[in-house]
Amino acid sequence: MVFYMKKLYIATMAVMLSVSVSAGNLQRSLCKSVAGVAAPETSAAYAPMAKMQIIDLKTQVQGRYALEYYSPVPDENGTPYGNCYEQPMIVESYFAEEPGDVNVGYLFLQNAILKGHIDMEAGTITIPSCLATVYYEDPDDLDDPGLDIYFTAVDYVDGKYVPNLDRPFIGTFELYNGVITKIVTDDVWGYAAYDSSQKQVGWMEIGVNSRFYLGHGEMQYGRSDAPGGSAEEQTIVHAVSNGTTATVYNAFRSGWEAPVTINIDKTAKQATIKDQTILLNGTDATLTTTSHDATVTGIIRDVDWDTDYRDERPNSVLDFGAIAAYDVAVQKDIVTFSNVRFYFAEDVTAGSSAIDKVEVDENAPAEYYTIAGVRVSEASLTPGFYICRQGRTARVIAVR
Numbered sequence: 001m002v003f004y005m006k007k008l009y010i011a012t013m014a015v016m017l018s019v020s021v022s023a024g025n026l027q028r029s030l031c032k033s034v035a036g037v038a039a040p041e042t043s044a045a046y047a048p049m050a051k052m053q054i055i056d057l058k059t060q061v062q063g064r065y066a067l068e069y070y071s072p073v074p075d076e077n078g079t080p081y082g083n084c085y086e087q088p089m090i091v092e093s094y095f096a097e098e099p100g101d102v103n104v105g106y107l108f109l110q111n112a113i114l115k116g117h118i119d120m121e122a123g124t125i126t127i128p129s130c131l132a133t134v135y136y137e138d139p140d141d142l143d144d145p146g147l148d149i150y151f152t153a154v155d156y157v158d159g160k161y162v163p164n165l166d167r168p169f170i171g172t173f174e175l176y177n178g179v180i181t182k183i184v185t186d187d188v189w190g191y192a193a194y195d196s197s198q199k200q201v202g203w204m205e206i207g208v209n210s211r212f213y214l215g216h217g218e219m220q221y222g223r224s225d226a227p228g229g230s231a232e233e234q235t236i237v238h239a240v241s242n243g244t245t246a247t248v249y250n251a252f253r254s255g256w257e258a259p260v261t262i263n264i265d266k267t268a269k270q271a272t273i274k275d276q277t278i279l280l281n282g283t284d285a286t287l288t289t290t291s292h293d294a295t296v297t298g299i300i301r302d303v304d305w306d307t308d309y310r311d312e313r314p315n316s317v318l319d320f321g322a323i324a325a326y327d328v329a330v331q332k333d334i335v336t337f338s339n340v341r342f343y344f345a346e347d348v349t350a351g352s353s354a355i356d357k358v359e360v361d362e363n364a365p366a367e368y369y370t371i372a373g374v375r376v377s378e379a380s381l382t383p384g385f386y387i388c389r390q391g392r393t394a395r396v397i398a399v400r
Contacts, residue, residue: 051123052173065089066236069210126168147193154188163192180238181214216345222338241348254278266349271298271318285325318342366390
């Protein structure tokens, strides 16, 4: 898995430090900046959904997440990093001391394990501020006291983002697209750096408009367009099966909107992708063999791929070899994926996935939101347009 670590900034220095921080396979130098990071005047609103009641913490919550967020931390040219995608994280309930306790790992930092808590009835997760890790400019310098990196909730004060170590970060669980657990939040979180006198000296990251998509599975493949032609990628996917058809969201990092369907033949131990299209860089791409046959055949393996034992259920691996992403309109390959493997946290030849059975109460009380996404009570509605959410159904209503 590739983990990304952005630069730490301190305003008194405008030059890049020569030391690099290893973050998975990617390295980025850390810079410093004492000034606060300016917050944008507005932030994108999301269409709210009903809170999801947590019935089964392991099935609904525990898993690997892909994180989307906007980061206002600037690069060395003073330009904020824009939207960041596919940052992995893990939420798990092993070794929990109390019901609802979870460990949150890999949230932007590979070696940080945060302690959170799930409110089963409210469908929310809280993560208190805490020391996440210690950063050393030179790990071999025994005299380097290091910088304490704190995970923290972030407030907006006088046009700047400032850390608030006294309150937790809060997110809400939703059921996205009927099957995918998703955490949404308007809260802001970040990693703040403090020196040995406990003075804040900069930021390692600030996350705004974060969305966390739970993925019960992973996939691995090489890319023909990567430097050297075969660099390996891994990504979080949401992979479920009813025993005859497997459904994979975010295949090849194509997004969570349109899944890939895979036909399962239990007797032959064979998996087939047929007439499937994904969106790559804004272009519709048909998944084909390298000779552009629209039917791609793979094999089903019973492989214990979950080597960290986060899930004791039987699991499966689907091996497909090479798959081309073919642009039919121009009759040209966009990219060829090699050694394609789908990892399922279940036996794909078994019956319906428990994840598919998680339901939202369609008779729950209606919730009302402004078009900007602010929740309001029904009694306070004034003439105008609102979003009405009940269960999985959302609609725009007009109050006159």
